[in-house]
Amino acid sequence: MAPSMTHRLRSIASTSDEAIHRLQARRAAARHVHDFTEMLHHLRGDQLPDWMERGLADDLPALHSLVSGLRRDFDAVTAGLSTPWSSGQVEGHVTRVKLIKRMAYGRANLELLRQRVLLDPYPGGLTRSLVEPKYLTAHRPRPGPGCTGQSLGGPSADSGRTPPCGRQTSGDPPDA
Structure with missing residues (x-):
């Protein structure tokens, strides 16, 4: 076989090996993302330590960085994955x-x-x-039970002053 052909075949083989390695890394990352999503949706924070160990076992630098960040605030992350409360x-x-x-x-x-x-x-x-x-102008509240039937800013018939909307003045009847 000619030297140029051998070089070309080696180049193709190394490119194929690199592509296979990248594909395996993507599959591993997808598996970890899926597992983390399952923990999140099913409130299984107790599985976090095992998930973190599996993530460190793979050669995924981004996942290693995530795991180290999760370790810094482990209790909060575990609580977030275990409780149904959300902010x-x-x-x-x-x-x-x-x-x-x-x-x-x-x-x-x-x-x-x-x-x-x-x-x-x-x-x-x-x-x-x-x-x-x-x-763009400020919104004005609608008259509530404490306001007169007049437009906002109009005087109250009882007291001669403008009651704040939704609040009673001394002469207004109580709310039902």
Whole structure:
């Protein structure tokens, strides 16, 4: 066989070996991800130490890094994998408030931020003012049981002053 042909066959064989090694590494990583997902979905935090040992046994540097990070906060990770409680909703609201704050940076004061956060007509989602520019003004609350039938800001018929929406003044009848 010609030397160039031998070199070419060796190159193909080494490339094939590298491809096989990469494929095996991907399969091992996929297996570890699947096992971790099963622990997460079925609340089996007690299986975490075994999973970590299996991850260290494979030649996957990224997985080794993950395992070392999990070891630093092992108790918290085990609790997160074992309990049904989640802070996802709270974190979603924190993210929403931060987004509103960033969008108003340098242009609004704390009172406007407070109104936009507390009077959001779309609880749990983006405010309409973030979605549609024509709603950039502060949202006004609708009259509640303590308000008169007049528009917001109008005086109360009983006391001559404007009651805060949803609150009673001395002359207003109690809520049913």
